[in-house]
Amino acid sequence: AQSVTQLDSQVPVFEEAPVELRCNYSSSVSVYLFWYVQYPNQGLQLLLKYLSGSTLVKGINGFEAEFNKSQTSFHLRKPSVHISDTAEYFCAAERAAGNKLTFGGGTRVLVKP
Amino acid sequence: DTAVSQTPKYLVTQMGNDKSIKCEQNLGHDTMYWYKQDSKKFLKIMFSYNNKELIINETVPNRFSPKSPDKAHLNLHINSLELGDSAVYFCASSQDLGVAGGEQYFGPGTRLTVT
Numbered sequence: 001a002q003s004v005t006q007l008d009s010q011v012p013v014f015e016e017a018p019v020e021l022r023c024n025y026s027s028s029v030s031v032y033l034f035w036y037v038q039y040p041n042q043g044l045q046l047l048l049k050y051l052s053g054s055t056l057v058k059g060i061n062g063f064e065a066e067f068n069k070s071q072t073s074f075h076l077r078k079p080s081v082h083i084s085d086t087a088e089y090f091c092a093a094e095r096a097a098g099n100k101l102t103f104g105g106g107t108r109v110l111v112k113p
Numbered sequence: 114d115t116a117v118s119q120t121p122k123y124l125v126t127q128m129g130n131d132k133s134i135k136c137e138q139n140l141g142h143d144t145m146y147w148y149k150q151d152s153k154k155f156l157k158i159m160f161s162y163n164n165k166e167l168i169i170n171e172t173v174p175n176r177f178s179p180k181s182p183d184k185a186h187l188n189l190h191i192n193s194l195e196l197g198d199s200a201v202y203f204c205a206s207s208q209d210l211g212v213a214g215g216e217q218y219f220g221p222g223t224r225l226t227v228t
């Protein structure tokens with residue numbers, strides 16, 4: 001079985017400051033990793049994903065994530081946040097083909113002016 | 114055009130009632146899903162269908178019955194609603210069950226409140 005842990009339930013950050021959201025996964029097999037964002041009262045939207053290859057993945061809206069196999073982590077970063085980045089962020093993992101996503105508990109990012 | 118749509122957006126009902134949530138996708142995807150997001154934002158898969166066939170059923174009570182009349186629609190019917198069913202239900206779709214790392218596209222959610 002696999003599990004996904006998001007270490008921070010809430011991250012307050014000032015506008016234009018950097019932010020890092022931590023995600024760790026556990027799985028005995030290779031996994032594909034995703035970050036999704038949920039803006040208030042909306043569905044989830046894919047930010048980025050890691051399948052293979054370069055461990056640094058760039059996504060939409062200036063976000064990037066780094067896959068670290070030895071630490072089983074997939075942390076999400078943005079060098080300078082905007083008010084509009086206020087949202088819930090979900091890390092997710094998928095074992096091979098099968099499309100069954102396991103989500104972490106989410107991290108709420110609150111960007112303050 | 115809305116890629117994945119759900120109706121209704123809000124649903125308030127009493128315990129013991131039966132209700133349905135509808136989902137439609139216009140992306141031409143083969144696979145559709147239902148997820149439940151509880152009050153703590155925890156998101157868990159309930160079902161997935163591929164070309165109208167049930168693929169994943171995550172130990173959901175049999176009061177929940179998904180129905181897929183065609184591959185563009187996946188409806189969720191809930192019998193004998195309980196207080197614990199209150200949640201936001203998300204429908205999603207993806208291109209193909211066998212495609213590694215395929216993106217799932219989510220609908221806007223249906224907020225179900227059972228009183």
